[in-house]
Amino acid sequence: MPIYEYRCKECGSAFEKIRPMREAEEPIDCPRCGQVVAKKELSVCCMSVSGGSGNAMAGGCGPRGGFT
Ligand SMILES: [Zn+2]
Incomplete structure (x- = not known):
């Protein structure tokens, strides 16, 4: 199962689930x-x-990968 990160808009706390x-x-x-x-x-x-630059989002892991 994938790990997702959430951020609370009330206290600003970030947590993973x-x-x-x-x-x-x-x-x-x-x-x-x-x-x-x-x-x-x-x-x-x-x-x-x-890796630090914006280009990282272009490769790797798009929503179309479809591991369901
Ligand atoms: Zn909170």
Whole structure:
């Protein structure tokens, strides 16, 4: 299962959660303040290809990869 990163808009806390892809967009509770966080920040899959420049997003891991 992929790891997703979320950021709470209430307290600014960022946290990671391993979830099935179909639940990636589902709301999740912030572990720090308990607010419901609905926004997915990014996945570790994309983080692993970031080398510092913007070009990193062009290769590697697009949404069309389709590992379901
Ligand atoms: Zn929070």
